[in-house]
Amino acid sequence: MNNFPTHPEEAVLLRLVDAELPALEKRQVEEHLEACPECRAxxxxxxxxxxxxxxxREDVLEALLPAPPKPWADLRAGFAEIDRSLAPAAREPWWRIKPPLRWALAAAAAILLAVFYGLRETPSxxxxxxxxxxxxxxxxxxATAPRRVLFRTRYAQFTRVIGRRDAMAALPKEPAAPALEALFQAAHWxxxxxxxxxxxxxxxxxxxxKTDSVTTTADTYQIRTTTPEGELAAASLTLRATDLAPLEARLEFRSRDWVELSAVAGETEDGGTIGGTPAPHPLEPGAQPAAPRLPAPAVAAAAPPVSAVLQVLTALHGIGADLGEQVEVKPVEGRLVVTGVGIPAARQREIAAALEKFPNVVVEFSEPGAPPVTTEPPAAATAPPENPGAGMAARVERQLGGHPQFERFSAQMLDWSDxxxxxxxxLRRLAERFPAxxxxxxxxxxxxTLRELARENVATMAGITAKMSxxxxxxxxxxxGQAGAGPAAPPDAWQPAAEDLVATAQRVERRLSVMLGAAPSDGGAFTPSDLSSDLKLWEDDIAICQRLLARE
Amino acid sequence: MWELLRQEEAVDTFEDRVAQLYEESRNDVYRYLLTLGLYPARAQEAVQEVFLRLYSTLRKGEAIENYKGWIFRVAHNHGLKVRARQHSEESFDPGLEASLRSEAPNPEHQLLDRERQLAFHNAVEGLSEQQRRCLFLRLEGLHYPEIGAVLGISPSAVGEFLRRAMMRLRRVRSE
Incomplete structure (x- = not known):
């Protein structure tokens, strides 16, 4: 079956050429190519x-860039230096230290060595x-002190009392537990x-x-083990540094399911709270066994307050993670879950670090199993091969006085537009999330807080569009070209105004790309006047948004 | 005893692995840093620093799944810092256009070829910073997600930058 009855977009064809298409999509595109000489060309x-x-790269960059000024150094000396720096430091030779202190230090060193011996070892x-x-x-x-452990999975959350068999037997049966138990047993857990x-x-x-890694913070050690075999893909255990008590564990299964276990602090060990005691976070209602493992069940969880959501959004905004990336903030079962697909690892760490201070926020990133989706809706539908924009690009080029000027001009314009x-x-995401x-x-x-976030988006955009204009x-x-009239009836809240603004901005982006030859035409003819009007309209929309955002 | 031996073996493996990667890819990383605007001596130092960091990271037990991606990401970030510290305000300009123009003609580089190269070079220079970065990293064999990780953008944004770059370069070819 030809899944591309219309022509695939050029971005898709480029990903095919670059071997970046997943197998299924690749097959579909190749099938289309067999039947389509235009796309083949x-x-x-x-x-x-x-x-x-x-x-x-070969003839110019490799041949003409200057060679390294010196011969390449042998790095092995540097490796040895690193090895030394990773080994425990030795400053004063022990025999120069006075005897009583010497023995005290030796004893302390023996203890330290015993505790930290592993830290200079290989990870395993x-x-x-x-x-x-x-x-x-x-x-x-x-050994027998009972303690409570909070279980969290993607779909359920419950606590179990560990360490007292009679108490465990008395517990109401948690619907998710049998399935989890089977998973744990399969993983020898x-x-x-x-x-x-x-x-x-x-x-x-x-x-x-298996591959191990150990991460040390001021308060904890975290051991993480990954494996290519079996259902369990990775597991981690966080230990408190002071007494090596387990604080958290996480099991990640190859099916992308995960289970998090955490010690519930502050519970008494007298067994008096066992049974129907509420967990610190809302539980999956045990009274609904019919739907134990459905995604995101509507539990009677208090949704996080708006202020918490706004604080998280502000933190993301602070590191620019509200721009273009697929980072979502969703309330789930009383917590805020920040998710992202295909976010680079370094960026993930930045985002996690920025959100670290929020106790009720969970950050979950996943890798794209499917091809990366474009961040925002594509500007244009698949176009017929003829490109009316080409004529316009030539006119712009003449206007600018030559090809190099045109290249510089278009690069700058497209960057600004991006x-x-x-x-x-x-801005639109804010407007959609927080309607009037x-x-x-x-x-x-x-x-x-909300207005401040929105105002910052609009102000930055205003600066860029002014330069573009x-x-x-x-x-x-x-x-x-000649700018036309402004918008007819401005809306009375900034949220619908933001919607209008995005629609105008998309039109400008599309037309600009076509005019500069950076995108195929979507078939809709337009003139320099149209683009000029759109640009003016965009600026007007920005001004309207700014006015509405300033209004109390 | 065995544990100690295994530990030594692991260290040797890290040394060999990093030494081999250094041997294989130092020139590519060096060139990338020149295109980033580092002066040659700084770029060479930066390359060495990157591989020492790689060794140190492995020795500390951190897992690196994709060496090439890691090397270019660290080189890119380190390169930007070095570039910011360079005494001269100006980034290094390798003067490729002048080199192309003044290169002594040889049988392999006919005049026509050189004209073509010059036009192509000017088109590459005309790309936006992000488009050029994506292109250069692509030419070093990095995949979209790896390029995205180097530049801190999403793989789909990489695809879009590359598409735009290709559009422009294609025009030069067809002229």
Whole structure:
């Protein structure tokens, strides 16, 4: 079946040429190509251009860029230096220290060495050593003291009392538990004492192939083990640095399901709170066994307050993560879940760090299993091959006085347009999330935070569009362009105004790209006057938004 | 005893692995840093620094899934810092256009070829900063998600920058 009855977009063809299409989509595009000489020609053209790029790399960059001024250094000396710096520091030779202090230091060093021995080891040795110590520490704690462990999965949340069999038997049966128990058993993870070094070690020891890593913070050690075999893809265990007590564990399954276990602090160990005691977070209602594992069930969870959502959005805005990236903030079961697909690892860390201070926020990133989706709706539908924009590009080029000028001009315009669109989309997301009706019920402070976020988007966009306008208008005017009338009836709230603004911005972006030859025409003819009017309209929309955002 | 031996083996493996990567890709990373605007001596130092960091990271037990992506990401970020610290306000300009013009004609580079190269070079220079970065990283063999990780943008944005770059370069070819 030909899944591309119309021509695939050029971006798709380029991804085919670049071997970036997932298998299914690749097959579909190839099927289309078999039947479509136009697209085949386009693909050939892209291949030839890419080949020319590689020739450029070889003939120009490799051949003409200056060679390194010195011979390349041997880095092994540097490696040795790093090895030394990672080993425990030794400043004063021990024999120069006076005897009483010497023995005291020796004793202290022996203890330190025992505790931190693993930390200078390779990760697997380090992990094994830490686990061993944690197991030993656990065996020295009161073995029978019951404690509560909070289980979280994508679909459910419940607490279990660990360490008292009679109490466990008395618990109402949690609907998600049997399935989880089976998963745990398959992973050789002790279901009876799941949040423990011993459970982690049992699972880890059962793996033939595994990779360990140990992360140390001021308060915790985290051991993470990944494996290519079995259902369980990765597991991590966080231990408190002071006594190696397990604080959290996370199991990640290859099916993309996950389970998080965390110690519930502050519970008494007298067993008096066992049973129907509410967990610190709302529980999956046990009274609804019919739908135990459906996504995001509507539980009677208090939704996070608007102020919490706004604070998270402000933090994301602070690192520019509200622009163009697929980062979403959703309330789920009383928490705020920040999700993202295909976010680069470094960026994920930045985002997680920016949100670290919020206790009730969970950050979950996933890798794109499917092809990366464009961040925002594509500007134009698939176009017929003829490109009326080409004539216009030639006119712009003549107007500017030559090809190099045109290239510079179009690069700058398209960059500005990209940057302004990112702000426009960020504004629209705010408007969609907090419609005027919802905003009306906000506290004064929340409203101010929201408006501040929106105002910043609009102000940045205004700065960019002003530059675009200054640069583009003279060219358009010389080509006979003339701005038309402004919008007829401005809306009375900033949210619908933002919608209008985005629609105008998209039109400008599309037409600009066509005019500069950076995108195929979508078939709709337009004149320099049309683009000029759109640009003017965009600026008007911005002014309207600014006015409405300033209004109380 | 065995643990100690295994530990030594692991260290040797890291050393060998990083030394081999350094051997294989230092020139590519060096060129990338020149195109980023670093002066040659700085770029060379930066390359060495990147590989030392790689070794240090591995020794600390951090897992690196994709060495090439990691190397270029760290090189890019480090390169930007070095560039910001360069005494001269100006970024390094390798003067490729002048080199292309003054290059002594040889049988392999006919006049026509050189004209073509010049036109192509000017088109590459005319790309936006992001488009050029995406293109250069693509030419180093990085995939879209890796390029995205280097530049801190999404893979779909990489695709769009590359598409625009290709549109422009294609025009030069067909002229």
């Amino acid at each position: 386009q693909v050939e053209e892209l291949r030839a251009t890419l080949a020319e790029c590689f020739r450029y 040795v380090e992990a094994a050593s830490l686990l061993q110590k944690a197991e030993m520490a656990a065996s020295q704690r009161t 002790d279901w009876n004492d799941p949040l423990s070094a011993q459970a982690f070690a049992g699972c880890r020891d059962s793996l033939e192939r 940057a302004a669109m990112a702000q426009a989309y960020a 009706s919802a905003e009306a019920s906000f506290s004064q402070a929340d409203r101010q 200054r640069t583009l208008e003279p060219v358009l005017t010389a080509m006979g």
